[in-house]
Amino acid sequence: MxxxxxxxxxxxxxxxxxxxxxxxxxxxxxxxxxxxxxxxxxxxxxxxxxxxxxxxxxxxxxxxxxxxxxxxxxxxxxxxxxxxxxxxxxxxxxxxxxxxxxxxxxxxxxxxxxxxxxxxxxxxxxxxxxxxxxxxxxxxxxxxxxxxxxxxxxxxxxxxxxxxxxxxxxxxxxxxxxxxxxxxxxxxxxxxxxxxxxxFVVEIIERHVEKSKLNIKGSPIIVAGGYGVGSKENFKLLHQLAEVLGGEVGASRAAIDAGYVEHDRQIGQTGLTVRPKLYIACGISGQIQHRAGMEQSAQIIAINTDPEAPINSIADYVITGDIADIIPKMIKYYKQNTK
Amino acid sequence: MKAYNIIVLAKQVPDTRNVGKDAMKADGTVNRAVLPAIFNPEDLNALEQALRIKDQFPGTTVKILTMGPVRAAEIIREAMFRGGDGGVLLTDRAFAGSDTLATSYALGQALKKMGEIDLIIAGRQAIDGDTAQVGPQVAEKLKMLQVTYVEEVKELKNDTITLKRRLDRGVETVKCKLPLVITVNGTAPECRVRNAKLLMKYKRAKTVTELQKENEDYTMLYTNRPDLNIPEWTVNDIETDASQLGLTGSPTKVKTIENVVLQAKDSKVISDSDENIENMMIELIKSHTIG
Structure with missing residues (x-):
């Protein structure tokens, strides 16, 4: 009892x-x-x-x-x-x-x-x-x-x-x-x-359980985007960076509500909780609900146009600027230095 | 062909999706005044499911039940502009401070007064709390069956309904009998937009309090057009046990609310110059974080 x-x-x-x-x-x-x-x-x-x-x-x-x-x-x-x-x-x-x-x-x-x-x-x-x-x-x-x-x-x-x-x-x-x-x-x-x-009044006619194709939780590197990414189109940049680094793409609730990416990529209190080696937050302001799902990441890079974004205070690297400009540079210098 | 009586449970919520910097006051409380009040998004998905049944089965009625301040009558009107048949606003200071359980109790008691119901349809969850609790808690209060996370009504035939559910890792199709409580997922089709004719027809639909506030005399209009009266129920209009209402009737209490103090890390703030980005990438490669 x-x-x-x-x-x-x-x-x-x-x-x-x-x-x-x-x-x-x-x-x-x-x-x-x-x-x-x-x-x-x-x-x-x-x-x-x-x-x-x-x-x-x-x-x-x-x-x-x-x-x-x-x-x-x-x-x-x-x-x-x-x-x-x-x-x-x-x-x-x-x-x-x-x-x-x-x-x-x-x-x-x-x-x-x-x-x-x-x-x-x-x-x-x-x-x-x-x-x-x-x-x-x-x-x-x-x-x-x-x-x-x-x-x-x-x-x-x-x-x-x-x-x-x-x-x-x-x-x-x-x-x-x-x-x-x-x-x-x-x-x-x-x-x-x-x-x-x-x-027992419900008849289950069909049940189709699929293993999630994504393995965001297990990925050592996560490139995540927020509302600040601006469009579905711009999210392609994040996918490119994730692919080059061997990581996965995640997103904040706001980006998902805006329809930029699929729902199962959501990181935060009402989505996934992740602890990767590197979390690259692009255009994410960093509401507590989002931080709850990622703040235990070993290293955090925050890329934002707003130098006052709350996410910056928990980031190891804070870059103020436009992702359209910064992500291609990251890809370029990663490739140049890992040959 | 059968017609159905459908009640849609809906909530007016502050739009937490677009929270700006001024959303918090200096003392750490929420500045509700700057957040627009909207029709909870998944309740609109729920309304659409109800309206589709109405399209298919003429004579079906779709009414909204919402609990909230007087202003929440806005969402009943909004539903009327999109094809709904009015509804009831449950509003009283006695409901203030309700947690999900006390809310469900009040809604359940109101539903008992709304006549014979075939289907109660609600959004999965409201964006201001994300609990997804009220739908199932109402179902339990009424001892009704529930089917949650519904994405599609596949078939409705007499009193048998087939529903497709969206689960964490898959889908499930279930068949059961009415009456039933359904909660609808955000992945279900979006709600239709306002209909211009209905907008003209119902723009003057008001609750008593709204009419009194505006101090305009449309008495004749509201006598001739009973469909323009949005019923406003207080605690006296439903049978309740006071110990189950509002703050008193809420088992959960908020003990403390804390402002989040960010433990500022020792961040490197860098510009977007080529040199800085290259150095950062080299550091990350050297520390075996990447590469």
């Missing part, structure tokens, strides 16, 4: 990256709170899952295994999670900010009347005193995320409702196996007690 719970997603029989990252974070939080870490997996053919999950320091793993529970469906998964949470009363519940977590999380929070914070970039334990109500709280989950407008970071708490729920994007937390021989208990749930047949 009152433990930290992680809802784990399964892809092709493997625990999703984001779930592994959350298990790692969940273990840290559980240690601070001096409680157990528990995990729930809902799906089918889960006999090999325990050996993947428990090494992250999971004390109890709940499995809901039924042919009809894979692939994910809203109502049956909600039913399992809601009922299990009612029984186990977790104090914290974490989910990936994925198409599954963002479908399931709000549903569960609405059913349990508990608070949910989306796309957190940091999770910490802390206290709170509500002076108006004269109440003091210990060991609350601080759900930290950039908020509206860009230049602010909000710390959200759920003082009175449990579980305290948060979603986190893939890549934001780091994964780390605690102990390959960790001893955890596996509980196989009797699915019929958690889900009724009437909850």
């Amino acid at each position: 009152n433990n930290v719970f992680v809802y784990c997603e399964i892809e092709d029989g493997q625990v999703a990256e984001v779930s592994q990252e959350l298990l790692t974070k969940g273990r840290t939080l559980a240690n601070e709170l001096n409680c157990n870490l528990e995990a729930i997996v809902v799906g089918h053919k889960l006999d090999k899952i325990a050996q993947q999950v428990i090494p992250y320091g999971v004390d109890t793993l709940y499995l809901a295994d039924d042919k009809r529970l894979y692939p994910y469906q809203t109502l049956p998964h909600t039913a399992v999670v809601v009922r299990l949470f009612e029984e186990e009363q977790p104090q914290i519940a974490l989910m990936g900010a994925t198409s599954i977590g963002r479908d399931l999380g709000p549903r569960v929070s609405s059913a349990l009347h508990s608070g949910l914070t989306a796309d957190c970039t940091s999770l910490e334990i802390g206290s709170h005193s509500d002076k108006k109500a004269g109440k003091d709280y210990e060991n609350l989950l601080y759900q930290i995320r950039p908020a509206f407008g860009g230049n602010i970071i909000a710390t959200i708490i759920n003082p009175d409702c449990r579980p305290q729920m948060a979603t986190v994007r893939e890549g934001v937390m780091k994964k780390n196996i605690l102990d390959p021989k960790y001893k955890g208990k596996v509980v196989n749930l009797d699915v019929s007690k958690y889900v009724s047949d009437t909850e």
Whole structure:
């Protein structure tokens, strides 16, 4: 009771990256709170899952295994999670900010009347005193995320409702196996007690999951463009530079909203989090939401027409000028000096 | 042929996509006054899906439900200019400070008063919060099924609908029965533009508060044309439990808001001269960052 719970997603029989990252974070939080870490997996053919999950320091793993529970469906998964949470009363519940977590999380929070914070970039334990109500709280989950407008970071708490729920994007937390021989208990749930047949009302006619063709997250060099790039046409320059350097092209939210590049290249709080060796930010002003996804890059070059752009303060090299002029020079001198 | 009752959940949002330098006040709070208020982009994608169903099934009605300040009536009018059939503005100080859950509760209670509904269609998320929570939370409050991330309505036949969803890494086609809550992805077709005839027809559509503010006497017009009255509901018009409204009804609280203090790095500021760029590239090659 009152433990930290992680809802784990399964892809092709493997625990999703984001779930592994959350298990790692969940273990840290559980240690601070001096409680157990528990995990729930809902799906089918889960006999090999325990050996993947428990090494992250999971004390109890709940499995809901039924042919009809894979692939994910809203109502049956909600039913399992809601009922299990009612029984186990977790104090914290974490989910990936994925198409599954963002479908399931709000549903569960609405059913349990508990608070949910989306796309957190940091999770910490802390206290709170509500002076108006004269109440003091210990060991609350601080759900930290950039908020509206860009230049602010909000710390959200759920003082009175449990579980305290948060979603986190893939890549934001780091994964780390605690102990390959960790001893955890596996509980196989009797699915019929958690889900009724009437909850299987959606028929999945076709499902086509493609591995992302892009590997921006794994690329050592990223050339990213923002609204300041100005057009789809100008983005070609970024592609050229990325190709020459052996990197990938990323973009800020503003560039994607403007239609300059595809959606799956988005870097930032609501997109990818990257940590390349070199990040070249072209025409990116550097709102906090964007920085949240790239500020851990080893080296940053910022190219901007605005010498006051916020991105400049975290850059190793700041070049003020026009990308149409600067990028060709970078390509030229790279080629000249690597022959 | 069946006609459908569709409600589109929409929100008026500050346009955070084009935030200029003056968007933040000196004290670190958001300067809402300088940000234009717009129809949340994905709610327009949602409206388009609803209007397509209306095109296909005559007699279908598409109404907007929005919660916000009096000014938010603008988006109901905007929807009418594009083919919508009016809607309801839910506005009251009692809703102030609502998080997504308290918002969903209020919307859910309003929806219960809007008669029989076949489809509730909402944008996936609003650009001022990006939470994507309100759609599913409303569905749960009403104990309705939801299908999120919808890109296309492939088929609607009587009470069976087939939908294509856009997921993180792929697509999924699902079939289910109405009634249903759908959230529409930004990758769905853009909303049609305003129709000039509808603009002329509905430009005087107003809420009571708007009429009072303008202090103009069009009483006759609004009596003869009931379609120009945009209903404005306060907390008294819907059945609510006060403990679930506004700040009180919000499980999440904002503990602190901090201005981001940028830890200035020791940056090399260089000009765009050939020499400077060449030196930078040589440094990066030498440090094995590139090459």
